[in-house]
Amino acid sequence: MNTSSYFQAPVQDRGGPAQPLLVVRDLKKHFPVRGGPLERTKKFVHAVDGVSFSVPKGKTLGIVGESGCGKSTTARLIARLMSADAGNMVFDGEGVDEFGGIRLKEFRRNLQMVFQDSFASLNPRLTIAETIAYGPRVHGMPAAEAMRQAHELLARVGLAPEQFASRYPHELSGGQRQRVNIARALAFDPRLVILDEAVAALDKSVQAQVLNLLQELKAERQLTYLFISHDLHVVHYISDYVMVMYLGQVVETGPVERIYGQAAHPYTRALLSAVPSMDPDNRTLASPLAGDPPNPINPPSGCRFHDRCPHAHPVCADKAPALIGMPGAPAHQAACHLNDPASGHPAALSEIQP
Amino acid sequence: MSTPLVSLQDLSVQFFGSRNACALNAVNIELGAGEVLGLLGESGSGKSVTLRTLLRLHPERTTRIQGRMLVDGQDVLALRGRALDFYRGGTVSMVFQEPGLAFDPVYTIGQQITEAIRAHEAVDEASARAQALQMLERVQIPQAKRRFDAYPHELSGGMRQRAMIALALACKPKLLLADEPTTALDATVQIQILLLLRELQRETGMSVIFVTHDIAAAVEVADRIAVMYAGRIIEQGPVGQIVRTPRHPYTAGLLAATVGTENRGQPLLAVPGSPPDLAALPPGCSFAPRCVHASERCRREVPPLQSVGTQALACWHPITPLAEAA
Ligand SMILES: Nc1ncnc2c1ncn2[C@@H]1O[C@H](COP(=O)(O)OP(=O)(O)O)[C@@H](O)[C@H]1O
Ligand SMILES: Nc1ncnc2c1ncn2[C@@H]1O[C@H](COP(=O)(O)OP(=O)(O)O)[C@@H](O)[C@H]1O
Ligand code: SF4
Ligand code: SF4
Numbered sequence: 001m002n003t004s005s006y007f008q009a010p011v012q013d014r015g016g017p018a019q020p021l022l023v024v025r026d027l028k029k030h031f032p033v034r035g036g037p038l039e040r041t042k043k044f045v046h047a048v049d050g051v052s053f054s055v056p057k058g059k060t061l062g063i064v065g066e067s068g069c070g071k072s073t074t075a076r077l078i079a080r081l082m083s084a085d086a087g088n089m090v091f092d093g094e095g096v097d098e099f100g101g102i103r104l105k106e107f108r109r110n111l112q113m114v115f116q117d118s119f120a121s122l123n124p125r126l127t128i129a130e131t132i133a134y135g136p137r138v139h140g141m142p143a144a145e146a147m148r149q150a151h152e153l154l155a156r157v158g159l160a161p162e163q164f165a166s167r168y169p170h171e172l173s174g175g176q177r178q179r180v181n182i183a184r185a186l187a188f189d190p191r192l193v194i195l196d197e198a199v200a201a202l203d204k205s206v207q208a209q210v211l212n213l214l215q216e217l218k219a220e221r222q223l224t225y226l227f228i229s230h231d232l233h234v235v236h237y238i239s240d241y242v243m244v245m246y247l248g249q250v251v252e253t254g255p256v257e258r259i260y261g262q263a264a265h266p267y268t269r270a271l272l273s274a275v276p277s278m279d280p281d282n283r284t285l286a287s288p289l290a291g292d293p294p295n296p297i298n299p300p301s302g303c304r305f306h307d308r309c310p311h312a313h314p315v316c317a318d319k320a321p322a323l324i325g326m327p328g329a330p331a332h333q334a335a336c337h338l339n340d341p342a343s344g345h346p347a348a349l350s351e352i353q354p
Numbered sequence: 355m356s357t358p359l360v361s362l363q364d365l366s367v368q369f370f371g372s373r374n375a376c377a378l379n380a381v382n383i384e385l386g387a388g389e390v391l392g393l394l395g396e397s398g399s400g401k402s403v404t405l406r407t408l409l410r411l412h413p414e415r416t417t418r419i420q421g422r423m424l425v426d427g428q429d430v431l432a433l434r435g436r437a438l439d440f441y442r443g444g445t446v447s448m449v450f451q452e453p454g455l456a457f458d459p460v461y462t463i464g465q466q467i468t469e470a471i472r473a474h475e476a477v478d479e480a481s482a483r484a485q486a487l488q489m490l491e492r493v494q495i496p497q498a499k500r501r502f503d504a505y506p507h508e509l510s511g512g513m514r515q516r517a518m519i520a521l522a523l524a525c526k527p528k529l530l531l532a533d534e535p536t537t538a539l540d541a542t543v544q545i546q547i548l549l550l551l552r553e554l555q556r557e558t559g560m561s562v563i564f565v566t567h568d569i570a571a572a573v574e575v576a577d578r579i580a581v582m583y584a585g586r587i588i589e590q591g592p593v594g595q596i597v598r599t600p601r602h603p604y605t606a607g608l609l610a611a612t613v614g615t616e617n618r619g620q621p622l623l624a625v626p627g628s629p630p631d632l633a634a635l636p637p638g639c640s641f642a643p644r645c646v647h648a649s650e651r652c653r654r655e656v657p658p659l660q661s662v663g664t665q666a667l668a669c670w671h672p673i674t675p676l677a678e679a680a
């Protein structure tokens with residue numbers, strides 16, 4: 001099904017296969033927080049603090065990290081649901097909303113989002129077929145054509161149109177509503193889909209159905225995914241690349257096998273070992289981290305992880321580690337002094353065991 | 355298991371109202387002293403209803419409860435007045451996914467734990483406060499003295515969860531009901547709470563019913579797992595047996611659909627369809643519409659729960675029958 005003829009510009013590959021679909025550079029967002037009446041200085045939540053990454057075409061980048069680390073804010077900034085304080089983006093070789101680049105309206109259509117809360121994102125007064133047809137109609141698709149496409153999409157996401165097209169959101173289960181949200185995103189024929197905890201609220205048996213559907217759709221439509229999740233198993237399953245965030249920054253990123261097999265950042269290793277074991281004879285004996293994720297209002301100096309890191313050394317509080325490539329694996333990057341021989345950390349380069 | 359601490363016998367719960375629902379259908383559960391049972395099931399399977407029934411929290415006018423509930427020798431459905439008040443909190447106590455359900459936002463956590471102790475024990479204010487502080491220390495709240503005077507909203511998610519556990523354990527209950535206490539937490543915090551629960555259980559020797567939809571969380575804390583589907587227990591067994599050699603097609607499906615390291619690059623073996631509407635349960639096995647092994651008999655007759663030793667199973671065509679117990 002090719003719906004692109006109804007939109008202003010064709011959604012074709014422009015930059016060629018080697019050009020990443022999305023490049024994000026130095027994205028920043030600080031939210032002001034209201035202090036008490038006696039507080040003079042304004043405080044800021046450093047929600048996203050200099051995030052850079054790229055997503056190759058047709059691949060899935062998984063984003064993980066504890067709640068509050070800035071995953072959703074990153075997604076919203078990319079989707080331009082809110083404006084960034086700083087940073088820029090390149091979509092398939094073209095600067096987003098820049099002179100001579102891709103226009104914002106065009107970019108927005110190429111990018112669709114699916115959220116966790118399947119209810120909140122559906123209009124309760126529209127039938128699900130109307131919901132799916134709504135966007136394309138606003139963009140100029142004739143009503144009958146938009147409706148026909150909505151029925152096709154419903155069938156594709158596993159909801160028989162004759163049974164479901166005229167139902168309202170409250171008449172569906174959580175898994176069915178999430179299928180509707182996916183169909184609605186696809187109605188724009190996007191190239192990039194951002195899934196923010198899109199399967200988190202689903203029961204395990206239904207979650208597996210939706211993950212399978214996402215994988216099939218990605219192959220059929222050459223989609224690229226940005227997949228945000230707190231579930232490390234799901235991210236492992238679906239991602240080609242993984243990016244780990246901590247307090248608004250990227251601490252490690254790389255191919256999924258490297259992150260899960262040879263994590264180079266102590267925080268990544270802690271996250272991975274916090275996953276329950278599934279083996280009753282080898283239960284988890286100790287928690288890798290103490291306490292809750294810290295508050296991003298006053299992030300610690302130097303390496304932001306230093307107050308929870310088992311390898312912290314005074315240099316970690318003084319100097320912020322840069323995100324650098326691992327020897328022999330430049331796509332695998334981590335921001336930790338241990339990986340940098342010039343950092344001054346006494347244990348740097350001495351092999352640390354995962 | 356000589357005399358079990360908890361014995362639910364053919365417990366059924368129906369709700370009447372705008373929508374009638376058979377939330378529990380002849381549930382049988384036995385739990386020994388010091389035992390940890392994981393009650394596993396998807397949303398709507400009846401896990402919370404089971405716990406709320408054990409605490410007699412359902413509105414009487416719109417609820418019909420049938421069967422028997424014996425806890426620590428008491429006939430729970432017969433409890434009235436003071437005896438019921440003492441049972442709640444004194445014999446059985448509960449922690450929730452959302453600490454807001456346990457705490458009153460306008461009192462400090464210290465005040466609330468102190469009050470709970472005084473409601474169950476004849477102690478003066480000062481020693482109740484001392485005990486409350488001790489509880490906060492036992493759940494490993496750092497700077498417990500300072501946190502004693504904190505309001506619930508001033509604590510982080512993990513700390514509130516710990517404080518709620520302190521409140522629940524303040525009156526030394528024999529049975530702790532834990533309703534998805536770690537579901538809303540980050541994995542890094544979840545594992546801390548699971549380890550804490552395990553440690554407190556060992557220290558106190560209490561029994562625990564740990565409700566979860568996450569089999570991995572159950573594996574970390576439970577001795578035994580009971581799997582619920584559409585208001586019925588469909589399989590029960592030691593954790594290792596459930597995880598390694600599930601006998602019921604639903605348990606096996608749930609495990610296969612749980613994403614693990616080995617699944618990468620392959621489609622997941624999802625269970626098709628979704629759980630049934632409790633207001634209109636199918637006549638036979640409630641899993642039949644989703645089950646690849648379903649026969650005519652399955653669609654006609656509800657399979658009875660049969661038990662052998664610590665294992666139980668309700669299925670006409672199990673993957674491995676009970677008799678071949680490992
Ligand atoms: N609109 C907002 N106003 C103020 N603070 C916000 C807003 N949105 C998010 N935050 C804060 O920014 C931080 C990052 O949030 P978020 O991106 O939602 O994290 P995640 O999705 O990783 O859990 C959190 O501390 C959050 O409270
Ligand atoms: N007070 C009530 N009145 C009517 N139906 C209820 C009531 N409480 C729970 N239910 C229904 O009982 C079923 C089981 O619910 P519950 O035990 O909360 O499931 P879970 O396994 O997710 O904890 C659900 O379908 C729910 O809607
Ligand atoms: S830089 Fe220092 S504190 Fe930060 S992760 Fe590395 S060793 Fe730990
Ligand atoms: S009784 Fe029949 S339908 Fe039910 S789980 Fe067993 S085989 Fe499947």
Ligand SMILES: [Mg+2]
Pocket residue numbers: 071072073
């Ligand atoms: Mg988020």
Ligand SMILES: [Mg+2]
Pocket residue numbers: 401402403533
């Ligand atoms: Mg529940």
